[in-house]
Amino acid sequence: MSRCNLQLNQHLRQSMEHRCRQMDPKILSWGLASPALRVLLSLNINTVEDLLSYSPKEVAEAHGMGNTGLQRIKEGLQQLGLEWG
Secondary structure (H helix, E strand, O other), X not given: OOOOOOOOOXXXXXXXXXXXXXXXXXXXXXXXXXXHXXXXXXXXXXOHHHHHOOOHHHHHOOOOOOHHHHHHHHHHHHHOOOOOO
């Protein structure tokens, strides 16, 4: 099973870990770094369907999302047979 590997300060850790446990395991399996996971959580993206409701540009413009995170998301969606944007 994939796990959510967020690195946060003590104050936010519990809340974010709880939200991360609710995230779709498919997304967690993509190996996203902490900043990219925080972006998804801040946009209330918990499922692949939630993600597809955003354009790649909207996610890319969020603070913390880098090129590697975007690439991993696109590759993960392609593995599921989905196009993004």
